[in-house]
Amino acid sequence: MKKTLISAAVLMVAMTGTAMAGTLETVKERGALQCGVTSGVPGFSVPDDKGNWKGLDVDVCRAVAAAVLGDATKVKYIPLNAKERFTALVSGEVDVLSRVTTWTQTRDTQLGINFAGVNYYDGQGFLVKKELGLKSVKDLDGATVCVQSGTTTELNMADYFRTHGITYTPVVFDTNDQAAQAFDTGRCDSFTTDLSQAAGLRTRMQDPSAVGALPEVISKEPLGPVVRQGDDTWFNIVKWSFNAMLNAEELGLTSANVDKMKAESSDPNVKRLLGLDGPKGKGLDLADDWAYQIVKQVGNYGEAYERNVGKDSPLGLDRGLNALWNQGGLQYAPPMR
Amino acid sequence: MSSDISNSGHKPDGGSAPQSAPPLSKPKFWNDPKKRSLLFQILLLTALGFVFYTIIENTLTNLEQRGMTTGFDFLSREAGFGIAMSLIDYTEASSYGMTFIVGLLNTILIAVMGIIAATILGFILGVARLSDNWLIAKFSALYIEVFRNIPLLLQIFFWYYAVLRTLPAPRQSIEFLGSFLNNRGLIVPAPVPEDGFGLVIMGFFGAIVASWFIARWSRKRQELTGQQFPVILTSIGLIVGVPLLLFLFSGLPLGLDHPELKGFNFKGGITVIPELMALWLALSIYTAAFIAETVRAGILAVSHGQTEAATALGMSKAKTLRLIVIPQAMRVVIPPLTSQYLNLTKNSSLATAIGYPDLVNVFAGTTLNQTGQAIEVIAMTMAVYLTLSLLTSFFMNWYNARIQLTER
Numbered sequence: 198m199k200k201t202l203i204s205a206a207v208l209m210v211a212m213t214g215t216a217m218a219g220t221l222e223t224v225k226e227r228g229a230l231q232c233g234v235t236s237g238v239p240g241f242s243v244p245d246d247k248g249n250w251k252g253l254d255v256d257v258c259r260a261v262a263a264a265v266l267g268d269a270t271k272v273k274y275i276p277l278n279a280k281e282r283f284t285a286l287v288s289g290e291v292d293v294l295s296r297v298t299t300w301t302q303t304r305d306t307q308l309g310i311n312f313a314g315v316n317y318y319d320g321q322g323f324l325v326k327k328e329l330g331l332k333s334v335k336d337l338d339g340a341t342v343c344v345q346s347g348t349t350t351e352l353n354m355a356d357y358f359r360t361h362g363i364t365y366t367p368v369v370f371d372t373n374d375q376a377a378q379a380f381d382t383g384r385c386d387s388f389t390t391d392l393s394q395a396a397g398l399r400t401r402m403q404d405p406s407a408v409g410a411l412p413e414v415i416s417k418e419p420l421g422p423v424v425r426q427g428d429d430t431w432f433n434i435v436k437w438s439f440n441a442m443l444n445a446e447e448l449g450l451t452s453a454n455v456d457k458m459k460a461e462s463s464d465p466n467v468k469r470l471l472g473l474d475g476p477k478g479k480g481l482d483l484a485d486d487w488a489y490q491i492v493k494q495v496g497n498y499g500e501a502y503e504r505n506v507g508k509d510s511p512l513g514l515d516r517g518l519n520a521l522w523n524q525g526g527l528q529y530a531p532p533m534r
Numbered sequence: 535m536s537s538d539i540s541n542s543g544h545k546p547d548g549g550s551a552p553q554s555a556p557p558l559s560k561p562k563f564w565n566d567p568k569k570r571s572l573l574f575q576i577l578l579l580t581a582l583g584f585v586f587y588t589i590i591e592n593t594l595t596n597l598e599q600r601g602m603t604t605g606f607d608f609l610s611r612e613a614g615f616g617i618a619m620s621l622i623d624y625t626e627a628s629s630y631g632m633t634f635i636v637g638l639l640n641t642i643l644i645a646v647m648g649i650i651a652a653t654i655l656g657f658i659l660g661v662a663r664l665s666d667n668w669l670i671a672k673f674s675a676l677y678i679e680v681f682r683n684i685p686l687l688l689q690i691f692f693w694y695y696a697v698l699r700t701l702p703a704p705r706q707s708i709e710f711l712g713s714f715l716n717n718r719g720l721i722v723p724a725p726v727p728e729d730g731f732g733l734v735i736m737g738f739f740g741a742i743v744a745s746w747f748i749a750r751w752s753r754k755r756q757e758l759t760g761q762q763f764p765v766i767l768t769s770i771g772l773i774v775g776v777p778l779l780l781f782l783f784s785g786l787p788l789g790l791d792h793p794e795l796k797g798f799n800f801k802g803g804i805t806v807i808p809e810l811m812a813l814w815l816a817l818s819i820y821t822a823a824f825i826a827e828t829v830r831a832g833i834l835a836v837s838h839g840q841t842e843a844a845t846a847l848g849m850s851k852a853k854t855l856r857l858i859v860i861p862q863a864m865r866v867v868i869p870p871l872t873s874q875y876l877n878l879t880k881n882s883s884l885a886t887a888i889g890y891p892d893l894v895n896v897f898a899g900t901t902l903n904q905t906g907q908a909i910e911v912i913a914m915t916m917a918v919y920l921t922l923s924l925l926t927s928f929f930m931n932w933y934n935a936r937i938q939l940t941e942r
Contacts, residue, residue, distance in 0.1 A: 280903045287600060308906040309600035339797040341718060346895070347903030351615045355626040358616075366799075367616040368809075369900065370889050379889075383703050383717050384808070386798045426601050 220292050220424075220431035221265065221482055229271045232258035233291035236276040236372055239397030240506040240514075241297050241317075250274045254295040256501040257316055257422045259494065260438045261293055264487040269494035278372050279347040283308050286425060293435055294423040297394060299349045304423075313435040315421040316498075317506075318518040318527050320414035321353050322392040324380065324399065327409045334363070334413045341366045343376040343385035353416040354389050373398060387411075391418045396512045434481050441488040443530035444470055445497035447521055452496040459489060470533050488533070498528065593909065608905045609634070615900055617891045619807050633901050637893035638918060644813055644892060645879040645922070651818035652878060653871075656825025663830050674826065682823040687884055689820055694812035694888045701808075704799055712792055718799060720806040723790040730787035737780040738773065745769035809890035813882065821878045828870045832863035864937050872930035876923045883919070893918060 224230050234242035234254055242252040250258075250272075259269040277285050277296060286294045287309050297319075298304075300312040323342075325331050334357070344351050346369040358365050368385055370376040377398040380388035388395070392410065399405050422439065424432050445451075448467050450458055459471050469475030471492075472485040481487065495501065502519060506512045520526025563569045597604050609631035616626055621639045624632055662674040681689070699717060707714040713722040745768070752763035781788070793803030836859050844854040885892040886899060893915055902911040 280899055283903075283906055284908055287602070303904075304906070306601070307603040309597075309602040337798075339799055339801065341799060346889075346900045351900065352904065355615045359626050365616065366618055368618050368807075368889055369891065369895065371886065371899075375889075382699050384699065427599065 220428050221434065224265055224292055228266065229273050230258060230262040230265065230293065231273045231275055231291045232261075233277045233282055233285055233294040233296050234258070234274050235296050236278060237374060238297060238394050239400055240393065240510060240512045241397065242274070242276075242295070243397075244274075251505065253317060253501055253505040254297060254422075256442075256495050256505065257295045257435075257439055258293060260442055260491045261422075261435055263490040263494045264434060264438045264441070264481075264483055267484065267490050269490075279345055280371070283310060283423075286310060286423060289425075292424075292431070296423075297391065297420045298423055299391075300419045300421055301349060309426045310423050311426050311432050313422045313424055313432060314439045315419040315527075316439060317393060317420040319391040319393050319418035319420050321350055321389060321416040321418055322395060322414050323411045324388045324390075324395050324408055325386065325411060327407050329386070331411060334411050334415065335361060337365065337387055337411075338363045339365070340386040341368060341384070343368050343370065343380045343388045345370055345373045345376050345390065348390075349416070349418065350390055357415045377402070381408075391420070393420075393506060393512070393514060396506075396514055400511050430482060434483065437481060437533075438487075438491060439498075440530040441470065441491050441533070442495070442498040442501065443521070443528055444533055445488070445492045446499040447523070447530070450492050450497060451500055452493055455489065455492045466533075475534055597909075603907065604910070606910055608907055608910075611905075613901065613904070615904070617896055618889075619810065619891055630901050630905065634893075634897045634914065637891065637896035640891050640896070641879075641882055641885075641893040641918070642922070644810065644817070644882045644885065644890070647814050648817040648821065648878045648882065649875050651814065652821035652825055652874070655818060655822035656874075657829055659822060659826035660829025660833070663826060664833060678823045678826050680823075681819050682827070684820075686816060686820050686881055687887060690812060690816040690884055690888055693815045694808065698808040698812050704795060707795075707800075712790070713803075714793060714800060717808065718805070719808045720811065721793040721800045721803045722806070723792045724802065724804045726789040726791050728787040728789055730784040733784055734777045734781045734787070738777040741772040741776040745772050748772075807890070809885070809888050812888055813885050813890050817878055817881060821874055821881075824874050824877075825871060828867055828874065829863070831870075832865075832867035833859060835866045836862045861937065862939075865934075865939060868930060868934040868937070872927050872934075875926050875930065879922055879926065880919060 232255075234250065234252075237243045238252070240252055241254045242250060244250050255272075255274070258272045258274070262272045263269040275285070275291050277291070277294075282294055282296055282298065283304070285291050293313075294310075295316075297317070298312075299319075300315065304310060305312055323334055323337070325337075331337065337358075342354065342365050344354060344367055351367065351369065354365075354367070357363075368376075368379060370379060373390055373394060376390070377388055379385055381402045388398075390398070392414065395410060399408050402408055422435055424435050444466075445455075448464070448470060450467065450470065455471070458467055459473070462468065465474065471489045472478060472487065477485040478487050484490075496504075499521075502516065503509045506514045507516065516524070516526060518527050520528065522529035563573075594604065610629050612626075613628055613630045613633050614626050615633075617624055617633065617636055619640065620636045621643060622632075622636065624636050659674045659677060662670045663678065665671045665674070701715060701717040702708065704714075704716045704718055707716040707721075709715075713720065715721075745765075748763075748768055749765050752765050756762055791802045793800040793805075795801075840858050840862065841854055844858045849857070882892060883894040886895040889895065898911055898915040902908055905911070
């Protein structure tokens, strides 16, 4: 079944004409943004019990839809597994891929795609059963490790174990869900993935309290939204939609106070962000209030973080690396002027 | 040919214009069916060639425009990921080309194992369904109807998730005959050949060659004199007996590497991973149901008169089955059996659903995703399945031609 999908996508690449530019027009004409997400990673993209998609990655899709169409709900979510994601993006099946995707050189330069930013600075870790009393990844010598296929995770693990002379057996699954479940039922001694996803998948295990993470973080995993190469306008739109969320947090704009600030604030930075002054929507071919719509309908980055993965969510992750630059983190957006 | 046509075409006219006829009689080439069909074939081939050329050209241009890498250079790059099971030496430092070989060998392994098991099980069930014993016949019918009608993917999931996943953890392994069964697979002691074991292997092959000569000699003798010789029993005796005797006399030159629980898993021995077991069970059991029906059809296709004639000649029931019914049934069985073998080989690509590292999982999965070169990888994978299937059907066609009824 996977094979058919990939082949179909290959055929589409082969058949479609050369004109792939104009994603903005396509989206406006369609009246909906098609956004590639995971098939279910709590905190990042997962449908709730009413079928509404929720998550940090989903909020990037919603922000782009709010900026382009003025309505954050006009998004069609397309669940993709790790193997399908790039082919789906390049062949035009989705307009944006917002799916816990690590930014690497090969992906950025050889797959015909561009990374539009980093919405979560992550790192890879290992989950183990606490009853084994393991202290470090180095104790995993001889272990069987469950992992998702087609991810940087698979390669990082191989690199790390090889350089540290640790023997291991990988058991590779199509989705992270399957890999986590295999670990849960005892097929593997350990499960490795990005720590944020591990935190989410752990909440679904039989006994989450019996599972813990080893202290090592073995890789850098900058996760971010991805677009097709060759459509600079669209690339800019996605990039600045996310930047607007970061800048909004920095300026103290939230979905709750944005209307008040729009009416009252005299801060030129706020005025520029809300489209009352400055570059507005010109170079992006968007309405002047595009960033206002994002803050109003989706909220700033901090709000999105707290409700999806932060302390208001079951994952309960600290801001850590994902705090703003002026609060000790790495999240830093270029100024809007 | 054309002269024939012109002659016959002009005959009714008689000799009215005999001198002017020959140069004019050469028909226009579009009136010549042979040339016309040739023309159409050339036109069609050109059109087809143009379509393929356009597709390839278009693809390459599009790929280049989108900054996507093409070509087969990636095959020599370091793969950098591990594979759970490999028949050859494979490490993370091996190339992407090696991942192709590892996946290919794993695919061939499951296909061969599946074909052997499915054939044996299928023949037994097929014969059993025709048995006079009510219980055996009904059991066989029930088996066939159940397993033939449940989708294969669900059967694979059943064996993997419902049966093998529920086995105990390594520390609580089920132990038997020095082997261990747990949710990480079946771990059996590995044979380690010592000095002098080469003699046993030589004896084994020597016995096979000897059996072949005995079979030839016995066939000739039977044709000449009508006397029979127990070829099968002798062959089995030779092939089992000779190596066994050599083995005993040379002082049991075979050690066993017993698996031992160390740390997380068993060290030593050979591990058959549960993914392989689940896939093998599901493929064999599923395909056996189809083979059983094929075998039943083949046996029923042999006219009852043949059996009666054999009985009238005083042949025993076993002999009738072996010498009269099965050889004739095989002619009917082989072509559909080939299809079943091909199906099994292609169905083995469902391995990816449970993580058995076959070609589709390793090469068209991880390698494709790491390199992003979908077109090259998928083309190579399709070429492999095409080649494997063509080879299988080539072999089966050869075998079919060999056992065909020679009419004298």
